[in-house]
Amino acid sequence: MSASKLTDLSLAEARDGLRQKDFTSEELTQAHISAMEAGRKLNAVILETPEKALDMARASDAKLSNEEGGALEGLPIGVKDLFCTKGVRTTACSKILGDFTPPYESTVTQNLWDAGAVHLGKLNNDEFAMGSSNETSCFGPVNNPWRNKAKETNLVPGGSSGGSSASVAAHIGVAATATDTGGSIRQPAAFTGTVGLKPTYGRCSRWGIVAFASSLDQAGPITRTVRDSAIMLGAMAGHDAKDTTSIDTPVPDYEAALGANLNGKKVGIPKEYRIDGMSDEIEELWQQGIDWLKDAGAEIVDVSLPHTKYALPAYYIIAPAEASSNLARYDGVRYGTRLEGDNLLEMYEKTRGAGFGAEVRRRIMIGTYVLSAGYYDAYYLKALKVRRLISEDFKQAFEKCDVLLTPATPSSAFAIGENLDDPLAMYMNDVFTVTVNLAGLPGISVPAGLDAQGLPLGLQLIGQPFGEEALLGMAEKIEQAAGFDARPDVWWE
Amino acid sequence: MSEATNDNLISGATGDWEVVLGLEVHAQVLSEAKLFSGAATEYGAEPNTQVSLVDAAMPGMLPVINWKCVEQAVRTGLGLKAQINNYSVFDRKNYFYPDLPQGYQISQFLQPIVGEGEIIIDLEDGSTKTVGIERLHLEQDAGKSVHDQHPDLSFVDLNRSGVALMEIVSRPDMRSSAEAQAYVKKLRAILRYLGTCDGNMEQGSMRADVNVSVRKQGDPLGTRCEIKNVNSIRFIGQAIEHEARRQIAIIEDGGSIDQETRLFDPKNGETRSMRSKEEAHDYRYFPDPDLLPLTFSQDFVDEIAATLPELPDTKKARFMSDYGLSAYDAGILVAEAESAAYFEEAAKGRDAKTVANMVIGSLFAGLNKAGLNIVDSPVTPENLGALVDLLSDDTISSRIAKDVFEMMFEEGPDQGKSPSAIVEEKGLKQVTDTGAIEAAVDEVLAANPDKVAQAKEKPKMAGWFVGQVMQSTGGKANPQSVNKLVLQKLGIEE
Numbered sequence: 001m002s003a004s005k006l007t008d009l010s011l012a013e014a015r016d017g018l019r020q021k022d023f024t025s026e027e028l029t030q031a032h033i034s035a036m037e038a039g040r041k042l043n044a045v046i047l048e049t050p051e052k053a054l055d056m057a058r059a060s061d062a063k064l065s066n067e068e069g070g071a072l073e074g075l076p077i078g079v080k081d082l083f084c085t086k087g088v089r090t091t092a093c094s095k096i097l098g099d100f101t102p103p104y105e106s107t108v109t110q111n112l113w114d115a116g117a118v119h120l121g122k123l124n125n126d127e128f129a130m131g132s133s134n135e136t137s138c139f140g141p142v143n144n145p146w147r148n149k150a151k152e153t154n155l156v157p158g159g160s161s162g163g164s165s166a167s168v169a170a171h172i173g174v175a176a177t178a179t180d181t182g183g184s185i186r187q188p189a190a191f192t193g194t195v196g197l198k199p200t201y202g203r204c205s206r207w208g209i210v211a212f213a214s215s216l217d218q219a220g221p222i223t224r225t226v227r228d229s230a231i232m233l234g235a236m237a238g239h240d241a242k243d244t245t246s247i248d249t250p251v252p253d254y255e256a257a258l259g260a261n262l263n264g265k266k267v268g269i270p271k272e273y274r275i276d277g278m279s280d281e282i283e284e285l286w287q288q289g290i291d292w293l294k295d296a297g298a299e300i301v302d303v304s305l306p307h308t309k310y311a312l313p314a315y316y317i318i319a320p321a322e323a324s325s326n327l328a329r330y331d332g333v334r335y336g337t338r339l340e341g342d343n344l345l346e347m348y349e350k351t352r353g354a355g356f357g358a359e360v361r362r363r364i365m366i367g368t369y370v371l372s373a374g375y376y377d378a379y380y381l382k383a384l385k386v387r388r389l390i391s392e393d394f395k396q397a398f399e400k401c402d403v404l405l406t407p408a409t410p411s412s413a414f415a416i417g418e419n420l421d422d423p424l425a426m427y428m429n430d431v432f433t434v435t436v437n438l439a440g441l442p443g444i445s446v447p448a449g450l451d452a453q454g455l456p457l458g459l460q461l462i463g464q465p466f467g468e469e470a471l472l473g474m475a476e477k478i479e480q481a482a483g484f485d486a487r488p489d490v491w492w493e
Numbered sequence: 494m495s496e497a498t499n500d501n502l503i504s505g506a507t508g509d510w511e512v513v514l515g516l517e518v519h520a521q522v523l524s525e526a527k528l529f530s531g532a533a534t535e536y537g538a539e540p541n542t543q544v545s546l547v548d549a550a551m552p553g554m555l556p557v558i559n560w561k562c563v564e565q566a567v568r569t570g571l572g573l574k575a576q577i578n579n580y581s582v583f584d585r586k587n588y589f590y591p592d593l594p595q596g597y598q599i600s601q602f603l604q605p606i607v608g609e610g611e612i613i614i615d616l617e618d619g620s621t622k623t624v625g626i627e628r629l630h631l632e633q634d635a636g637k638s639v640h641d642q643h644p645d646l647s648f649v650d651l652n653r654s655g656v657a658l659m660e661i662v663s664r665p666d667m668r669s670s671a672e673a674q675a676y677v678k679k680l681r682a683i684l685r686y687l688g689t690c691d692g693n694m695e696q697g698s699m700r701a702d703v704n705v706s707v708r709k710q711g712d713p714l715g716t717r718c719e720i721k722n723v724n725s726i727r728f729i730g731q732a733i734e735h736e737a738r739r740q741i742a743i744i745e746d747g748g749s750i751d752q753e754t755r756l757f758d759p760k761n762g763e764t765r766s767m768r769s770k771e772e773a774h775d776y777r778y779f780p781d782p783d784l785l786p787l788t789f790s791q792d793f794v795d796e797i798a799a800t801l802p803e804l805p806d807t808k809k810a811r812f813m814s815d816y817g818l819s820a821y822d823a824g825i826l827v828a829e830a831e832s833a834a835y836f837e838e839a840a841k842g843r844d845a846k847t848v849a850n851m852v853i854g855s856l857f858a859g860l861n862k863a864g865l866n867i868v869d870s871p872v873t874p875e876n877l878g879a880l881v882d883l884l885s886d887d888t889i890s891s892r893i894a895k896d897v898f899e900m901m902f903e904e905g906p907d908q909g910k911s912p913s914a915i916v917e918e919k920g921l922k923q924v925t926d927t928g929a930i931e932a933a934v935d936e937v938l939a940a941n942p943d944k945v946a947q948a949k950e951k952p953k954m955a956g957w958f959v960g961q962v963m964q965s966t967g968g969k970a971n972p973q974s975v976n977k978l979v980l981q982k983l984g985i986e987e
Contacts, residue, residue, distance in 0.1 A: 084553045097552070104546060106553060208553040215782035243555050244784055322782050325585050328596020329550040333649065348589055371587070371777035380779060 106208025134162025183433025324367025575610025
């Protein structure tokens with residue numbers, strides 16, 4: 001099989017091909033390494049680990065030849081740079097971490113390596129996952145493989161998992177790990193025509209993932225198909241005693257849950273997600289999704305999530321508050337970047353002033369402000385109350401339905417630089433996704449079509465806690481109905 | 494609390510002042526591992542050898558509660574007769590310092606694991622006083638900054654980073670430095686009894702922040718100053734005395750007290766300003782999102798309660814009722830669990846009062862002089878008991894007993910000689926043979942005819958003869974027998 005054919009394969013197809021010995025992991029990995037090298041213009045991969053990948057591939061081949069190996073044996077994937085990888089530089093795409101090379105492996109990536117996955121390299125992301133366009137990375141922006149019809153400017157791949165979405169959309173890796181704090185898996189997936197799954201909070205261990213906002217962060221996969229998403233999640237998920245917030249509940253066979261019948265299933269349509277100024281295209285896409293699921297046998301019900309409008313402000317209080325504290329450890333004392341000063345305070349100021357980018361500094365300041373004496377009750381405490389109300393909204397909605405269907409983003413991918421000087425416009429990208437993080441629910445973004453510009457759009461399904469199986473089953477129905485097989489023209493090689 | 498009973502006032506130029514004291518004691522939890530990591534807690538290890546990835550706040554590391562520390566906090570709460578909160582919350586206290594790797598300390602702010610309790614403190618005059626406990630919470634210790642190893646650089650030792658502390662906060666119920674000292678002593682005794690903190694102030698496993706204010710009796714509370722990290726009972730006393738007088742002097746000069754944090758300097762016995770209220774940190778406490786609320790069942794509490802040892806107050810009451818000891822003696826013996834255990838071991842089946850006297854007298858004096866702890870006593874409780882037996886059955890006199898005790902103390906437990914062996918070997922048995930005593934009495938009387946005449950006029954002179962006889966018998970004669978015979982022979986009525 002030719003190299004380009006090998007990179008055409010979905011994760012499931014590549015897995016089956018390896019098992020049938022149609023090709024070796026070394027061949028598969030080499031094809032992806034070539035794609036990675038050819039795709040450097042995308043700036044999706046910030047650290048290539050081809051030798052490590054080939055070593056791992058050969059080890060996988062040895063296992064495969066003995067009919068052994070895990071669920072991901074021999075499959076080359078990329079890792080968002082937020083995941084600490086033992087002996088492989090991990091920076092969260094921030095200058096403040098310098099050349100930090102962890103002496104430990106995050107639980108999620110360890111789970112993947114244990115399942116046989118092959119490590120292609122570290123993927124670009126917004127600095128400390130703070131951003132919706134991957135433009136805040138200290139390694140520079142990632143270019144979306146997709147371009148609009150005019151092709152005048154490069155577009156963002158979404159964020160913060162922009163390297164993950166772009167690398168998967170460009171067939172550099174068969175899949176990628178990502179993290180989602182307010183939409184950082186689902187929005188980039190929607191912008192790149194890929195599938196992004198944010199699992200239930202506590203489904204994947206956070207141990208070894210550079211923290212942004214601890215109560216919201218959750219790891220998940222970006223893949224090209226729903227089936228691949230199910231396979232990846234099965235390998236990533238699991239209880240971890242090292243993360244108190246991870247939940248000790250068995251990991252089901254997500255792949256086996258695919259193909260379920262939707263008869264009798266109820267899909268809720270939350271009216272509050274029909275926001276002011278929503279484009280006709282998004283409106284139509286949403287209606288299309290409703291029709292597809294109805295055709296597949298589901299019953300459509302109208303539901304209300306009355307506190308939705310408070311979600312974005314609450315999110316932009318809680319997430320920065322936690323971040324301001326989580327990022328205090330980057331002080332130049334023990335690891336990462338240090339700028340010398342004449343005294344301790346000066347060392348802190350210089351180190352953190354130079355080490356953190358503008359968006360990270362903005363969020364640290366917001367977070368510090370909302371936690372300060374005199375403002376805590378008005379902002380942080382109130383935001384926590386909103387968060388509870390939002391959870392309550394979902395609970396009530398789920399009394400009437402099994403899953404919710406919403407648009408994934410308010411628009412398709414925008415141009416690099418377009419929203420950079422308007423943080424509020426940038427934050428609006430998360431309007432459909434943050435509620436899910438605030439309530440700790442699983443959500444998935446599935447490619448559903450192209451807009452007038454020829455850019456992908458996604459639909460989001462929101463599930464009940466640990467309802468990933470139902471979510472994946474329904475997502476597959478949208479995938480099938482949409483028949484989304486568009487690929488970006490390869491302009492980057 | 495009755496304010497009128499305070500007789501520990503400090504007199505100033507404008508009259509008497511009352512000092513109001515509240516203490517926050519940081520007690521290091523006795524546990525093998527740290528509060529949120531598996532790193533060891535042993536004291537005195539090489540710098541930075543007991544540091545886990547969590548303690549060093551490496552990226553992506555998460556805290557996981559050590560249930561042993563929770564158990565110890567509950568145990569301590571029960572020992573302080575306090576409210577145990579089955580639901581409590583860990584918060585982050587945010588501030589920057591090089592020995593605080595996370596940039597925040599995980600502590601408990603609004604919802605501590607232990608609520609209100611009390612401690613009964615024992616005062617010098619034998620009286621007691623109840624001091625309220627406001628709360629006890631669990632928190633991480635910071636590392637240690639080392640400033641004296643390099644001319645320009647400071648070093649950081651993270652061995653202590655993340656070690657579990659209990660912060661035990663008292664009500665402002667104390668009214669003198671002596672009461673504050675008694676409070677710390679009693680708290681330390683309770684913690685040691687419970688085995689939840691070794692109370693070792695020199696090693697920093699127990700240290701106190703002392704809140705001091707002064708007022709004229711009956712006035713509302715004055716502005717307080719907090720003296721940070723005082724690490725000995727003596728220093729607590731000195732710091733309070735100095736601080737109270739400093740505040741009185743300022744107020745009497747027409748000034749007012751600034752609420753501030755102060756440091757005690759043991760070199761000159763003074764306190765000095767560390768930071769003012771304006772400079773106080775805004776710690777931005779908020780619930781730690783890495784940790785779920787700390788919850789446990791009543792069964793968990795009950796199981797711990799079932800293993801609680803007898804605590805000093807109960808033991809003291811028992812020593813008074815069962816052994817007939819005075820409050821004072823019982824108080825001294827129960828101050829340390831080891832002394833109480835020693836006493837009970839030695840007193841088994843014997844005259845407890847004599848045992849108590851020998852423990853408090855000879856043994857404590859000897860240990861004090863030798864700088865030894867009672868668990869390292871050269872005289873075992875068995876031998877001390879056996880010595881009391883020899884005294885009780887008149888085998889030796891109390892004077893000889895003192896000598897034998899000293900010999901046992903010198904030889905140490907390794908020599909293992911029982912007191913009876915020593916008495917036998919050295920021929921120290923009390924002479925109870927009345928014939929021999931009578932001969933000795935007769936000899937003394939015969940040698941001092943003038944004194945005999947005087948004694949017949951002045952019966953008190955008899956004591957002189959007794960002393961002479963004791964001397965001539967090398968102290969071995971039974972003093973009661975000698976006394977009886979002397980009086981008899983002098984014809985003095987008993």
